[in-house]
Amino acid sequence: xAMNKKEVPLIEIRDIAHLYNGKKVLEIPxxxxxxxxxxxxxxxxxxxxxxxxGILGLLLKPTSGRVFIEGKDVYSTQSLINDSRAxxxxxxxxxxxxxxxxxxxxxxxxxxxxxxxxxxRNIVEECLKMVRLDGFQKRKANELSGGESQRxxxxxxxxxxxxxxxxxEFTSNVDExxxxxxxxxxxxxxxxxxxxVFLVTHDTHQAYKLxxxxxxxxxxxVVQSSLENLFKGAVTRVNDISIFDTGKMxxxxxxxxxxxxxxxxxxxxxxxSLQPLSSSARNSFHGKINKIFDDRSSLRLSIKAGEQFKVxxxxxxxxxxxxxxxxxxxxxxxxxAVEVF
Amino acid sequence: xxxxxxGLTTALKLIFTFDPEVMNCTWVSLKVSSVAILLASLIGxxxxxxIGSNEFKGKRTTITLFNTLMALPTVVVGLxxxxxxxxxxxxxxxxLLFTPTAMxxxxxxLATPIIIALSISAIQGIDPxxxxxxxxxxxxxxxxxxxxxxxxxxxIMAAIIAxxxxxxxxxxxxxxxxxxxxxxxxxxxxxxxxETSKGEFSLGLALGIILLTVALSVNIILRYLQQKTS
Numbered sequence: 001x002a003m004n005k006k007e008v009p010l011i012e013i014r015d016i017a018h019l020y021n022g023k024k025v026l027e028i029p030x031x032x033x034x035x036x037x038x039x040x041x042x043x044x045x046x047x048x049x050x051x052x053x054g055i056l057g058l059l060l061k062p063t064s065g066r067v068f069i070e071g072k073d074v075y076s077t078q079s080l081i082n083d084s085r086a087x088x089x090x091x092x093x094x095x096x097x098x099x100x101x102x103x104x105x106x107x108x109x110x111x112x113x114x115x116x117x118x119x120x121r122n123i124v125e126e127c128l129k130m131v132r133l134d135g136f137q138k139r140k141a142n143e144l145s146g147g148e149s150q151r152x153x154x155x156x157x158x159x160x161x162x163x164x165x166x167x168x169e170f171t172s173n174v175d176e177x178x179x180x181x182x183x184x185x186x187x188x189x190x191x192x193x194x195x196x197v198f199l200v201t202h203d204t205h206q207a208y209k210l211x212x213x214x215x216x217x218x219x220x221x222v223v224q225s226s227l228e229n230l231f232k233g234a235v236t237r238v239n240d241i242s243i244f245d246t247g248k249m250x251x252x253x254x255x256x257x258x259x260x261x262x263x264x265x266x267x268x269x270x271x272x273s274l275q276p277l278s279s280s281a282r283n284s285f286h287g288k289i290n291k292i293f294d295d296r297s298s299l300r301l302s303i304k305a306g307e308q309f310k311v312x313x314x315x316x317x318x319x320x321x322x323x324x325x326x327x328x329x330x331x332x333x334x335x336x337a338v339e340v341f
Numbered sequence: 342x343x344x345x346x347x348g349l350t351t352a353l354k355l356i357f358t359f360d361p362e363v364m365n366c367t368w369v370s371l372k373v374s375s376v377a378i379l380l381a382s383l384i385g386x387x388x389x390x391x392i393g394s395n396e397f398k399g400k401r402t403t404i405t406l407f408n409t410l411m412a413l414p415t416v417v418v419g420l421x422x423x424x425x426x427x428x429x430x431x432x433x434x435x436x437l438l439f440t441p442t443a444m445x446x447x448x449x450x451l452a453t454p455i456i457i458a459l460s461i462s463a464i465q466g467i468d469p470x471x472x473x474x475x476x477x478x479x480x481x482x483x484x485x486x487x488x489x490x491x492x493x494x495x496x497i498m499a500a501i502i503a504x505x506x507x508x509x510x511x512x513x514x515x516x517x518x519x520x521x522x523x524x525x526x527x528x529x530x531x532x533x534x535x536e537t538s539k540g541e542f543s544l545g546l547a548l549g550i551i552l553l554t555v556a557l558s559v560n561i562i563l564r565y566l567q568q569k570t571s
Binding site: 082094108 | 468470471473474475476477478479480481484488491492
């Protein structure tokens with residue numbers, strides 16, 4: 001029985017490993033992605049984000065493993081690779097514009113697809129409006145500012161109406177105004193064109209603000225915990241209890257490992273209170289709120305408590321506790337909430 | 342001094358009255374060098390693209406070889422081609438010696454390494470992101486190539502002009518392979534050498550002025566292109 005298009009994951013990767021100069025830079029047993037969502041790939045520099053994006057965007061063939069597009073093993077035939085590539089596009093980090101006019105840059109993909117001059121002109125105009133650079137058609141690409149170039153690069157990608165759009169650090173080296181415009185464009189493209197969007201970013205706030213799902217990468221592997229609270233430190237065992245020490249704070253963790261490790265705590269697993277909690281949770285810190293971010297449905301607080309913690313709370317709790325920047329709060333979480341790797 | 346002034350006046354008169362001898366030599370030079378540069382470009386640019394855009398064992402040595410061949414002495418090329426097309430040579434039966442075709446062969450050998458070496462550097466100078474971007478926007482293999490070539494267009498044109506500049510002014514191979522036959526293989530440079538040795542200073546000077554004008558035009562175009570690329 002033929003499966004409904006919606007039931008088949010748009011992209012699925014299985015047993016992926018990628019080596020670079022003999023070193024394993026990515027290892028993912030399984031990931032699947034649904035059509036129409038916004039995904040963010042979050043991780044530090046060197047965590048394998050761009051490699052994953054390259055594999056998903058079919059720019060990079062993994063050393064081993066399989067990539068499925070709409071249920072089909074994409075590397076089985078060249079025509080499948082070509083057809084799959086035609087439905088997606090990637091805006092690479094620090095994209096380059098061709099040495100010509102803005103309109104010739106934007107209609108590049110359309111020319112490759114044999115679109116007529118009239119069609120190209122209309123689409124260029126529409127895409128320029130979308131990135132709020134109307135009237136830039138005849139400008140020389142090499143005379144644009146960094147922010148304008150980035151917006152044109154995204155307009156160029158949008159011109160081909162991609163079913164899947166990959167964006168690698170699309171707001172790095174871009175001015176505040178352009179960031180705002182581009183984030184708005186991403187949402188519109190997803191809503192109106194139904195494009196599935198993949199963002200690679202190291203900006204946690206941006207990832208959670210824009211994405212429906214966030215994939216956290218650490219050292220080439222997907223980790224379950226959000227990497228917003230990622231700490232490096234040493235684990236020592238004291239009376240059968242594992243203590244993780246960063247030098248600025250100590251906390252109890254559950255692990256068999258000892259020595260230098262990374263520990264991550266999901267912001268959702270940290271309870272914020274004005275008074276110390278009487279609970280079984282083994283870790284409690286006193287700290288001060290120094291930043292507040294609005295994440296659509298909830299709020300993210302940045303709290304200095306030895307280390308810098310990120311905590312997610314509902315808007316209702318925030319109002320109820322009358323919190324603001326400078327408020328002193330208690331952070332409480334279980335030792336099992338800490339993922340050690 | 343009078344000798345120089347008289348020579349220059351006569352030379353200008355020869356140019357502006359379209360003296361048949363002067364025009365003929367100019368035509369031979371332009372024809373031979375244009376055909377040679379066209380052929381050298383047809384071979385040199387794709388080869389430069391292949392070498393510049395691919396990684397292979399011995400790439401550095403290959404590039405060094407072409408860089409060295411850029412300075413190939415014209416008489417050595419003349420001698421080399423002569424040894425093949427002279428009556429006793431392996432290609433002697435073709436009867437190419439002392440024909441414009443022989444001159445084209447010599448100039449082709451001189452220009453090709455220049456075009457290859459400069460095309461390699463033009464292609465290597467193109468940001469690798471151009472290729473990736475073209476692929477991400479759905480360009481097929483041949484479209485990727487044309488996109489890269491379009492980005493490198495000014496540097497590649499500069500390569501062609503540099504090659505042309507080299508061969509339009511060479512005398513060694515043109516003399517040895519063309520034989521300096523009046524009205525047939527006598528080019529600007531071979532005519533200058535001959536006429537000056539005969540004491541026809543004015544004619545030599547007139548041809549020298551034309552050659553310099555051609556060289557100047559080539560340099561003006563080259564400079565314009567370099568400014569445009571930077």
